[in-house]
Amino acid sequence: MVKLKDIILEADILVTSNPKNSIIKDAAVYVSNGLIRGVGTKIEIHKEFSATKIVDGNNKILSPGLVNTHSHSVQTFLRGKADDFALLDWLKKVVLPGEARFTSEEVYNSSLLGFAEMIRTGTTTANDMLTTHDSDSGIKAAKEIGIRTRIGKMLMDYSNEFPEIVTEDTDTIIESARKQIDEHHQTQNGRIKYSLNPRFLLSCSSELMKLIVETQSEYEDLMIHSHASESQAECAKVVKIFGDNYFRSLKKLDVLGSETILAHGIWLDEEEYDLVKQTNTRITHNPSSNCKLASGICDVLKYHKFDTIVGIGTDGPPCNNNFDMFRDMRLAAFLQKVKHLDEMALPAEKVLKMATIEGAQAINWGTEIGSIEVGKKADLTLVNINKVNSLPLYNPVSHLVYSASGKDVSMTMIDGEIVFQDGNYLTTDIEKVKRAATEYQEKWKE
Ligand SMILES: [Zn+2]
Structure with missing residues (x-):
C-alpha cells in the first residue's frame, strides 16, 4: 500500500x-x-x-468508488464451476459442497482473488458473505488487501434440502459469530464492519433467526445480510415450511428493518412491498445473478415507488461470473427497460447513484462513502x-x-x-494468488 x-x-x-x-x-x-x-x-x-x-x-x-451491495468473495475459486443451473440445484450440486470443502488457505486465497478483482474493477466497498467455516481467513484477506467491507461468516444450522452440508449447531454458530464480532467489527480504521449473514430461510431455523436478531440488537452498526425471495421454487418451499410468503415470514421472525439488507427480493406480493417500505428494509438487486440462475427480474421501479433504498450487487462468481460492477450497472438499466417496456425506466444517472451513494446508503454507510x-x-x-x-x-x-x-x-x-x-x-502479491487459483483448479478439475 x-x-x-x-x-x-x-x-x-x-x-x-x-x-x-x-x-x-x-x-x-x-x-x-x-x-x-x-x-x-x-x-x-x-x-x-x-x-x-x-x-x-x-x-x-x-x-x-463503486459499492457492491451483495458479494461472495469466497466463491471465486468456483468461478465457471456452476454454469447453467437454477438456484436450488446450483446450491446443492456445486456451491454448498464447494464452500464446504475449502481449506482455510483456500478460503483466504479465493476471497483474496475476489477482492483483487473488485479493486481492479473500481469497487471500493463490498457487502460480503463468507463460509460457515474458516471465515477468519476471508476477513484476513479483506484486511490485507485494503477493501472496505461489511463481512462475516455464513450462518446455517438447518435444512431439509441440504442435510449433509450443514454441520454447525445453532449455539455454536452464535458463539463463533460473537467471537468474530469482538475481533473484527469496526476495525481497520472502521473499514471492516462485521455482518450477520443467515444464508436464507431454507438453511436457517426459526431459533437461529431469533438469536441473530437478538445478537444484532446488542451491537452498534451491525447489519443482517441475507438472501430472500430469489426463485419461485425457493419461495414455494418457504411457504410450505414457514406457512407464509417470504417477506411476511421474515417479518414474523422480526428480521425486517433498516439494519437488514436482503439480496434479490423478486417474488413479492403488494403487501410484502409495503412491509419492506414500512420497516425501511434495504434491498440489493443482483441483475447478472438473477439472469444466469433464471430466477426472475427484480422490480426495482416498484421498490423505488415504495421509497425503498436499492443497491446493486454482483453476487458470487459461480452465478455471474465476475465482480465487475460496470457490467451489473449496465444490465440493471437494461433489465428494467425491458421489464417495463419503458426506455426511461432506469436511466444511467439513477443506475450510477444506485452503484455509488444509494449503494452506500443501502448498507448504512452513506454518510461516509458513496x-x-x-x-x-x-x-x-x-x-x-x-x-x-x-x-x-x-x-x-x-x-x-x-x-x-x-x-x-x-x-x-x-x-x-x-x-x-x-x-x-499494491497491497497483495497477485501472482501468488493466481497460482493458488490454478492449483485449486488442477485439484478439482474433474
Ligand atoms: Zn448471494
Missing part, C-alpha cells in the same frame, strides 16, 4: 454522485489523512492546497477514457454505465490509500 499523508487527484471529468449530481471538468480532489478535503477545478484545488503527490488524471474520469464530497472518506476510482470503447464521449455518466468496463479502471483508492494503479496491485 502506498502510504500517503496527502495527495491531489486530477481528472478531465469528475463525477461526484453528490445531491446535485455535480460534474466538474478539469477537476481535482485533495485528499488528506484518508478524507476528501477539497473538491473543485484543478485551478481552485492547486491554489488552495499543496500535496506531496499528484496523480495525473489526463484522459480520465474520477468517480466515487460520493465525492468534502469530509467523506477518500474511496475513489479513475477510469481511462482514452480507449476505443470510450470515444467519442458526450456524457460521462452514460459512458460509465453503458460503455465502460472494469478493465478501464486505472486506479482505485480506498480510505485515502492507493490499492491498485496502472495494472499493479
Whole structure:
C-alpha cells in the first residue's frame, strides 16, 4: 500500500454522485489523512492546497468508488464451476459442497482473488458473505488487501434440502459469530464492519433467526445480510415450511428493518412491498445473478415507488461470473427497460447513484462513502477514457454505465490509500494468488 499523508487527484471529468449530481471538468480532489478535503477545478484545488503527490488524471474520469451491495468473495475459486443451473440445484450440486470443502488457505486465497478483482474493477466497498467455516481467513484477506467491507461468516444450522452440508449447531454458530464480532467489527480504521449473514430461510431455523436478531440488537452498526425471495421454487418451499410468503415470514421472525439488507427480493406480493417500505428494509438487486440462475427480474421501479433504498450487487462468481460492477450497472438499466417496456425506466444517472451513494446508503454507510464530497472518506476510482470503447464521449455518466468496463479502471483508492494503479496491485502479491487459483483448479478439475 502506498502510504500517503496527502495527495491531489486530477481528472478531465469528475463525477461526484453528490445531491446535485455535480460534474466538474478539469477537476481535482485533495485528499488528506484518508478524507476528501477539497473538491473543485484543478485551478481552485492547486491554489488552495499543496500535496506531496499528484496523480495525473489526463484522459480520465474520477468517480466515487463503486459499492457492491451483495458479494461472495469466497466463491471465486468456483468461478465457471456452476454454469447453467437454477438456484436450488446450483446450491446443492456445486456451491454448498464447494464452500464446504475449502481449506482455510483456500478460503483466504479465493476471497483474496475476489477482492483483487473488485479493486481492479473500481469497487471500493463490498457487502460480503463468507463460509460457515474458516471465515477468519476471508476477513484476513479483506484486511490485507485494503477493501472496505461489511463481512462475516455464513450462518446455517438447518435444512431439509441440504442435510449433509450443514454441520454447525445453532449455539455454536452464535458463539463463533460473537467471537468474530469482538475481533473484527469496526476495525481497520472502521473499514471492516462485521455482518450477520443467515444464508436464507431454507438453511436457517426459526431459533437461529431469533438469536441473530437478538445478537444484532446488542451491537452498534451491525447489519443482517441475507438472501430472500430469489426463485419461485425457493419461495414455494418457504411457504410450505414457514406457512407464509417470504417477506411476511421474515417479518414474523422480526428480521425486517433498516439494519437488514436482503439480496434479490423478486417474488413479492403488494403487501410484502409495503412491509419492506414500512420497516425501511434495504434491498440489493443482483441483475447478472438473477439472469444466469433464471430466477426472475427484480422490480426495482416498484421498490423505488415504495421509497425503498436499492443497491446493486454482483453476487458470487459461480452465478455471474465476475465482480465487475460496470457490467451489473449496465444490465440493471437494461433489465428494467425491458421489464417495463419503458426506455426511461432506469436511466444511467439513477443506475450510477444506485452503484455509488444509494449503494452506500443501502448498507448504512452513506454518510461516509458513496460520493465525492468534502469530509467523506477518500474511496475513489479513475477510469481511462482514452480507449476505443470510450470515444467519442458526450456524457460521462452514460459512458460509465453503458460503455465502460472494469478493465478501464486505472486506479482505485480506498480510505485515502492507493490499492491498485496502472495494472499493479499494491497491497497483495497477485501472482501468488493466481497460482493458488490454478492449483485449486488442477485439484478439482474433474
Ligand atoms: Zn448471494
